[in-house]
Amino acid sequence: MHENSPEHTKNMGSWKELESRIEKGQTIDKVELALINNEQRRWREVLTRFVAIIHSLAERNLPLRGSTYTLYQPNNGNFLKEVELMAQFDPVLKEHIVRVQGGASHTSYLGNIIQNEFIDCISKRVVECMVTEIRQSKYFSIILDCTPDLSHKEQLSVIIRIVTAEGTAQIKEYFIGFLEAEQTTGEDLSRLILKKLEELNIPFEDCRGQSYENGANMRGKNKGVQARLLQLNPRALFVPCGAHTVNLVV
Incomplete structure (x- = not known):
């Protein structure tokens, strides 16, 4: 009785009509x-x-x-200058700048905060690509060095060296980033690099080489980084950094 009732037949017809219009893109909000x-x-x-x-x-x-964040100002930096240059020839950016300057768009994506977000997104993608190739090559070596920055904080630079596994063999070195070292003892630096490798899901047991500066905290035979990492992986052979050796000799 319900299936044959006029109300059910009407609603079923409306439902099927709406379903057909959605598939064909002919709904009332098509323009919107x-x-x-x-x-x-x-x-x-x-x-x-x-x-x-x-x-x-x-x-x-x-x-x-630069020193300002406004379009068409003398010292607004390279990013905004490139935007201004492209807008002279590119209709998309030209329209965008017209909207921003005319007040039609309150969102411009031209500020320093969004620039940092873009840089962060790009860097994460770059690191992902590097880590993928490192995993494909399986075996790797690590190159570490410590140096203070302008704020006098010790920065540990991390470089991973591999031999590519696909096609013609090539030696590649990938700069993974800087790690802030609160303490520069062999124990703390070892913990720092191992934590970074764990975050990147790069197994340290596949490490086959270490190369550091000639400081005792790095190359020390008992408590240096190389000694502590050798205890965890005896195949991670240590080779002194040639550049630092030359500097000490000079």
């Missing part, structure tokens, strides 16, 4: 959905250009920011 999709596409194109600019400046080790 088209506007939303166009806006999403525009922002993707804008952000793609911003990432390309940051990538270009980073490859050349050029600073992004």
